[in-house]
Amino acid sequence: MHPNTGPPPLNSTIELLTTYNELNLPTADILSEEPSPLEYMRYVARNRPFVVRRGAADWTATKTWNVSTLKELLMRQSVNVAVTPKGNADAPAEDEDGELLFVKPWEEQQLFEEFVDFVSQQQLRGEKEIKEVSPENDNLRNEYSTLFSHVEKDIPWARIALQQSPEAINLWIGNSYSTTALHKDNYENIYVQIIGQKRFVLLPPSAHAAVNEKQLLPASYVRRDDGGFEMRREEGERIPFATWDPDSSAGATQYSQYARPLDVTLEEGDMLYLPALWYDMDFGGSFYPLCNFARSTHLSQPTS
Amino acid sequence: MHPNTGPPPLNSTIELLTTYNELNLPTADILSEEPSPLEYMRYVARNRPFVVRRGAADWTATKTWNVSTLKELLMRQSVNVAVTPKGNADAPAEDEDGELLFVKPWEEQQLFEEFVDFVSQQQLRGEKEIKEVSPENDNLRNEYSTLFSHVEKDIPWARIALQQSPEAINLWIGNSYSTTALHKDNYENIYVQIIGQKRFVLLPPSAHAAVNEKQLLPASYVRRDDGGFEMRREEGERIPFATWDPDSSAGATQYSQYARPLDVTLEEGDMLYLPALWYDMDFGGSFYPLCNFARSTHLSQPTS
Numbered sequence: 001m002h003p004n005t006g007p008p009p010l011n012s013t014i015e016l017l018t019t020y021n022e023l024n025l026p027t028a029d030i031l032s033e034e035p036s037p038l039e040y041m042r043y044v045a046r047n048r049p050f051v052v053r054r055g056a057a058d059w060t061a062t063k064t065w066n067v068s069t070l071k072e073l074l075m076r077q078s079v080n081v082a083v084t085p086k087g088n089a090d091a092p093a094e095d096e097d098g099e100l101l102f103v104k105p106w107e108e109q110q111l112f113e114e115f116v117d118f119v120s121q122q123q124l125r126g127e128k129e130i131k132e133v134s135p136e137n138d139n140l141r142n143e144y145s146t147l148f149s150h151v152e153k154d155i156p157w158a159r160i161a162l163q164q165s166p167e168a169i170n171l172w173i174g175n176s177y178s179t180t181a182l183h184k185d186n187y188e189n190i191y192v193q194i195i196g197q198k199r200f201v202l203l204p205p206s207a208h209a210a211v212n213e214k215q216l217l218p219a220s221y222v223r224r225d226d227g228g229f230e231m232r233r234e235e236g237e238r239i240p241f242a243t244w245d246p247d248s249s250a251g252a253t254q255y256s257q258y259a260r261p262l263d264v265t266l267e268e269g270d271m272l273y274l275p276a277l278w279y280d281m282d283f284g285g286s287f288y289p290l291c292n293f294a295r296s297t298h299l300s301q302p303t304s
Numbered sequence: 305m306h307p308n309t310g311p312p313p314l315n316s317t318i319e320l321l322t323t324y325n326e327l328n329l330p331t332a333d334i335l336s337e338e339p340s341p342l343e344y345m346r347y348v349a350r351n352r353p354f355v356v357r358r359g360a361a362d363w364t365a366t367k368t369w370n371v372s373t374l375k376e377l378l379m380r381q382s383v384n385v386a387v388t389p390k391g392n393a394d395a396p397a398e399d400e401d402g403e404l405l406f407v408k409p410w411e412e413q414q415l416f417e418e419f420v421d422f423v424s425q426q427q428l429r430g431e432k433e434i435k436e437v438s439p440e441n442d443n444l445r446n447e448y449s450t451l452f453s454h455v456e457k458d459i460p461w462a463r464i465a466l467q468q469s470p471e472a473i474n475l476w477i478g479n480s481y482s483t484t485a486l487h488k489d490n491y492e493n494i495y496v497q498i499i500g501q502k503r504f505v506l507l508p509p510s511a512h513a514a515v516n517e518k519q520l521l522p523a524s525y526v527r528r529d530d531g532g533f534e535m536r537r538e539e540g541e542r543i544p545f546a547t548w549d550p551d552s553s554a555g556a557t558q559y560s561q562y563a564r565p566l567d568v569t570l571e572e573g574d575m576l577y578l579p580a581l582w583y584d585m586d587f588g589g590s591f592y593p594l595c596n597f598a599r600s601t602h603l604s605q606p607t608s
Contacts, residue, residue: 038341045349
């Protein structure tokens with residue numbers, strides 16, 4: 001007999017994780033064309049991701065962007081670049097004493113052509129330090145507004161279904177040395193792959209017990225005079241953040257073995273719907289520079 | 305700092321309950337016309353109930369059913385009637401030793417005209433024993449198929465949105481002495497009030513900790529030779545069932561005070577969408593016999 005008050009027994013968490021696996025496919029649905037607003041809303045209601053293969057194949061960005069056209073479009077423009085020693089921006093990392101901190105990247109301004117040359121050439125010559133343009137602050141309608149006319153100004157099926165225009169439209173540029181740590185957002189997200197490929201490892205909100213969320217002290221990478229980096233603690237509240245790496249299994253809890261991550265790889269022109277409150281971990285693809293267009297549309301969080 | 309494995313601390317349950325109240329209105333939305341499939345799907349996605357006032361006002365059933373027309377339509381038909389001493393079919397009740405059991409009603413066959421006379425006249429002369437026709441076994445397409453042409457054969461906006469025809473269409477007939485104990489279903493439900501009124505007390509799935517679910521031994525009412533009832537235990541597994549009464553506050557847990565039930569009253573021709581996994585407790589309305597048409601459309605359970 002279950003206790004009727006207080007926290008649930010331990011094995012109810014295992015049951016939640018395994019029942020989810022039994023009731024849901026181990027893959028994201030793959031659509032061959034964009035959904036209608038109603039079809040999309042069914043995925044929102046079921047809180048399940050899907051991929052639209054080649055859904056953005058006709059976008060000007062998909063058809064025309066490459067290192068050389070981007071350099072031409074953004075020549076002499078100074079852009080904000082996130083720099084980290086190992087490609088781990090906004091991620092948990094241990095300090096010298098072995099304490100896990102939530103570490104933000106070092107940010108510096110750089111001319112776009114220098115940045116994009118660094119990112120694309122590094123792909124060939126190997127790791128040194130990792131630079132990327134981060135998807136923050138609605139950057140495609142601000143810092144990169146020159147490029148905004150090359151993408152659709154919203155995703156009609158999502159706008160109609162959610163009755164909201166995109167809250168933020170972000171451009172991300174990086175290479176295969178960049179990873180995004182396992183994290184979640186309160187927003188409905190649609191990712192559009194413009195150049196190259198990107199791999200996502202996805203976990204539903206029900207897998208919370210598997211991700212080993214910890215309250216981490218905030219820190220940042222700071223560039224030293226010798227060009228290297230050090231980690232510096234910052235003032236501020238602890239940040240709740242997942243510390244499990246589903247790929248290496250580092251940071252696993254007793255429950256992680258029961259979670260079954262979805263593995264999704266986007267190719268050029270593909271779209272991914274990532275539902276609010278899902279966990280995602282992203283990996284840059286191989287061999288060539290990546291541009292990734294992440295479109296975020298805010299929808300009220302599911303609350304029940 | 306939160307622990308990062310094991311069950312959540314006690315107060316996370318209070319936080320869940322109070323956050324839900326902060327993010328959601330304390331009432332169900334009231335629509336003045338039927339929603340489109342997309343509008344309906346938004347409610348499914350948000351897992352929120354709504355009422356369509358007079359949505360079924362044009363149905364033949366709403367326009368023509370009363371005690372006399374129903375008797376004419378079903379004259380001499382033998383129907384299955386659920387009988388209980390206090391109007392509490394399929395509900396927790398204490399046996400002589402004070403143990404709470406899950407008690408099913410006594411069922412007997414009766415001519416429809418006798419049943420409906422009993423139900424309608426009892427409304428005037430007071431309680432004796434409580435009889436009702438229960439919404440089970442898709443009864444409007446089986447036992448009461450004579451009446452089926454008087455209602456719409458499905459609800460188009462729900463059928464289109466959920467891509468499923470109704471799994472079961474049920475008729476319920478009772479009076480103000482009948483109550484339905486707080487319970488939940490795995491199905492998306494649409495209730496249509498044909499005659500009289502009915503009051504619902506509704507709780508979202510997130511209020512689970514408030515409903516005091518217990519594992520109850522099964523039992524049934526059995527009619528004795530003297531016409532009265534006794535409770536008889538049955539073989540079978542314990543049944544998980546809510547034991548909180550949000551109206552009287554009997555059976556409250558330490559969390560019940562934080563739950564804020566929605567109170568909805570349906571009048572003739574009104575529809576109520578009750579999302580899957582919500583808890584509902586129903587009360588017959590006053591003064592006149594009630595017919596209540598409950599339409600259940602199966603949709604895969606939300607699993608995350």
